[in-house]
Amino acid sequence: MISAITGGYFARRLLTSIIMLVLVMSVVFFADRQIGDPARMVLGTTATEDDVRELRERMGLEDPMWVQYQRFIVGMASGDMGDTFRYGISKPLNHGEIPDSRKTLPIAMDRLPPTLLLGGATILFSVIVALPLGIYAAVRPRTFGDRMVNVLSLAGVSIVEYWFALILILLFAVQLDWLPTSGYGTAAHVVLPALALSLRPIGRITQIARSSMLDELAKPYITAARGRGIPLRKIASVHALKNAAIPIVTTIGDETINVVTGVIIIETVFGWPGIGALTVEALAIRDVPLIEATIFLLVLMVLAINLIVDLIYTVLNPRVRFGA
Amino acid sequence: MAMADIARTAAVAEVAAPVLRVTDLQVAFQTPHGRVSAVNGVSYEIRPGETVGILGESGSGKSVSVGAIMGLLDSPPAEIGGHVYFRDTDLLNAPPAETRRIRGDRVSMVFQDAVTALNPGLTVGYQISEMYRVHRPGTSKRDALNKAVALMDQVKIPSARQRVRSYPYEFSGGMSQRIMIAMAIALAPDVLIADEPTTALDVTVQAQIMQLLTELREQTGMALILITHDIGVVAETADRVMVMYGGRVMESGPTAEVVARPAHPYTIGLMNSVPRAEMKHEKLRTIEGAPPVLTAMPSGCPFHPRCAKRQPECSRDRPSLQSVALGRESACHFAAEVLGA
Ligand SMILES: Nc1ncnc2c1ncn2[C@@H]1O[C@H](COP(=O)(O)OP(=O)(O)OP(=O)(O)O)[C@@H](O)[C@H]1O
Ligand code: SF4
Ligand SMILES: [Mg+2]
Numbered sequence A: 001m002i003s004a005i006t007g008g009y010f011a012r013r014l015l016t017s018i019i020m021l022v023l024v025m026s027v028v029f030f031a032d033r034q035i036g037d038p039a040r041m042v043l044g045t046t047a048t049e050d051d052v053r054e055l056r057e058r059m060g061l062e063d064p065m066w067v068q069y070q071r072f073i074v075g076m077a078s079g080d081m082g083d084t085f086r087y088g089i090s091k092p093l094n095h096g097e098i099p100d101s102r103k104t105l106p107i108a109m110d111r112l113p114p115t116l117l118l119g120g121a122t123i124l125f126s127v128i129v130a131l132p133l134g135i136y137a138a139v140r141p142r143t144f145g146d147r148m149v150n151v152l153s154l155a156g157v158s159i160v161e162y163w164f165a166l167i168l169i170l171l172f173a174v175q176l177d178w179l180p181t182s183g184y185g186t187a188a189h190v191v192l193p194a195l196a197l198s199l200r201p202i203g204r205i206t207q208i209a210r211s212s213m214l215d216e217l218a219k220p221y222i223t224a225a226r227g228r229g230i231p232l233r234k235i236a237s238v239h240a241l242k243n244a245a246i247p248i249v250t251t252i253g254d255e256t257i258n259v260v261t262g263v264i265i266i267e268t269v270f271g272w273p274g275i276g277a278l279t280v281e282a283l284a285i286r287d288v289p290l291i292e293a294t295i296f297l298l299v300l301m302v303l304a305i306n307l308i309v310d311l312i313y314t315v316l317n318p319r320v321r322f323g324a
Numbered sequence B: 001m002a003m004a005d006i007a008r009t010a011a012v013a014e015v016a017a018p019v020l021r022v023t024d025l026q027v028a029f030q031t032p033h034g035r036v037s038a039v040n041g042v043s044y045e046i047r048p049g050e051t052v053g054i055l056g057e058s059g060s061g062k063s064v065s066v067g068a069i070m071g072l073l074d075s076p077p078a079e080i081g082g083h084v085y086f087r088d089t090d091l092l093n094a095p096p097a098e099t100r101r102i103r104g105d106r107v108s109m110v111f112q113d114a115v116t117a118l119n120p121g122l123t124v125g126y127q128i129s130e131m132y133r134v135h136r137p138g139t140s141k142r143d144a145l146n147k148a149v150a151l152m153d154q155v156k157i158p159s160a161r162q163r164v165r166s167y168p169y170e171f172s173g174g175m176s177q178r179i180m181i182a183m184a185i186a187l188a189p190d191v192l193i194a195d196e197p198t199t200a201l202d203v204t205v206q207a208q209i210m211q212l213l214t215e216l217r218e219q220t221g222m223a224l225i226l227i228t229h230d231i232g233v234v235a236e237t238a239d240r241v242m243v244m245y246g247g248r249v250m251e252s253g254p255t256a257e258v259v260a261r262p263a264h265p266y267t268i269g270l271m272n273s274v275p276r277a278e279m280k281h282e283k284l285r286t287i288e289g290a291p292p293v294l295t296a297m298p299s300g301c302p303f304h305p306r307c308a309k310r311q312p313e314c315s316r317d318r319p320s321l322q323s324v325a326l327g328r329e330s331a332c333h334f335a336a337e338v339l340g341a
Helices: A004-031 A038-043 A049-059 A065-078 A104-110 A112-139 A144-158 A161-175 A187-217 A220-227 A232-269 A275-284 A288-316 B002-015 B062-070 B096-102 B124-135 B141-154 B173-185 B203-220 B231-237 B255-260 B265-272 B335-340
Strands: B020-031 B034-046 B051-055 B078-086 B107-110 B191-195 B223-228 B240-245 B248-254 B322-325 B328-330
Touching: A004 A065, A004 A288, A038 A049, A104 A112, A104 A275, A104 A288, A112 A144, A112 A187, A112 A232, A112 A275, A144 A187, A161 A187, A161 A232, A187 A232, A220 A232, A220 B107, A232 A275, A232 A288, A275 A288, B020 B062, B034 B062, B034 B078, B034 B240, B034 B248, B051 B062, B051 B231, B062 B078, B062 B107, B062 B191, B062 B223, B107 B173, B124 B141, B124 B173, B141 B173, B173 B203, B191 B203, B203 B223, B203 B231, B223 B231, B231 B255, B240 B255, B240 B265, B248 B255, B248 B265, B322 B335, B328 B335
Parallel strands: B051 B223, B051 B240, B107 B191, B191 B223
Antiparallel strands: B020 B034, B020 B078, B240 B248, B248 B328, B322 B328
């Protein structure tokens, strides 16, 4: 069924994604050269102007802007985004081993699996909790259960992640000593950061699942299905859900993207050795090539999520397949 | 023709017990403007193979009355009273698990607007075969799908085998209605309720759908409850007719007799508002005024504000449904005169 039209559609979507990537990364390129002098950071306030200039030359920061920009664009295309200024050289950063290579992209890629693990666990957990909650509330509107779900999901979207993370650490790690405060390696380590990150997605997905299910359940085809003696459970979980799925998938996609940005803070709070924490570290030491490599990967993740959501749309909505 | 119909009705009445018995059906809704009564004291029965027409203008309570039978009304806001017996089960008072198994299987329904009554997100094949999967547990997916194809053939959908995987939007209104009908007759129900099955369709398609329903009724021997506001359709297809107005039954009886000699001024009004060949050059008469709104139901006879024959007592005393001839009833103070005229 997935036709040539769909193929063309995805070629177009891929092209817009690449343009988006170049635009966003260009902003990053100009911005990260304004946030303070990396050479001065390395050498300290006592270094002479000459020493600083020499280091800036070695870092490539003295080249004309357009030369730097050209190098940057070619670097993204070729997968070689330059050497780190100081990662693992001056002193090993919080979590990493001293890397074999000074190339930024491999260093950043090494931090990808923990982030994918945390993000995946977060979204999986969120969907598993939120979808049944939203459906449950929608099939019994205005009951006590529905109101509870409403209050909880509202709380979920209102509470500040960072604050909630600290509460979780205080309660489960410090007070109860059930779970580790930070680190990586065992299943127990993923629980608290995933919980902290999933609060908002759970709230949002529950709200959207509830409201889009309510919309669908009020439609004539639901009444007709009831008249055919189809059990309520099946009406909700097949008939209504199939049509409510598009807004729900959109929200899951949006929330997954929010998680990608959320990991930047949460990984730092929980000492989780992912790409988010590495971004913060790179920013702290003005390691321009490393900042660029980490953000490059984060943006790639966001674009990939968008493409996946699009792909799911075509499966869900029979009309999209025909380019309508 | 008329005599043959009467004879057939009588024959059916003698052989079979009613398959569906509606007694004193009441439906009211709680609304922000108070409680409104949409169906008030409707009673009728239908036997296997019989066709009963429910006739009435928009808002007369036709859909609500069958919605109660099919369990389509949410309570609240609906408050339902009376009894609807399918064989020995009271569909209004039996446990939901029991009535759910009857609805769609033994008593099923075709809706006015098939396009909105079909699920846009599921293939028609899934929706038809689901009838078997739900009501005949153990039917394999493959079997159910094959049966769906056979049904689509039966309701005359061309190239059913190829189209079984299509989505509803790929079908015209008439074809969608055929799919609805296929679902409704999938399990060979004892009673099929068709709620204005053709109003959403083009005139030529209307005739085809009516033809299909009539054929299916003849093939299967199911009872058919046909809701319409077209007295012509009733005259052609229904053995008996029930005329509703303002949630009440105004007149009921064998169609041929009712059409030949109506016993209620409202029925006469309906008949006069139908264009007929012999009155080509006459101006079409419609009943003056509008049907009542539920929140402002007239006192006495609900039809009195629009009735040409009304007398002072009509706005005071509500006429009850009374027998006016063998098998015929009318709710008019002057039924005997109307009938005799
Ligand atoms: N949920 C509801 N709440 C309040 N009133 C309702 C509700 N459902 C139906 N009604 C009212 O009940 C009355 C009967 O409606 P019904 O749909 O049975 O009319 P009908 O005879 O089928 O008309 P039509 O020919 O237009 O289909 C109408 O006045 C309608 O407004
Ligand atoms: S009771 Fe009176 S108002 Fe009602 S239909 Fe008969 S004559 Fe008309
Ligand atoms: Mg209706």
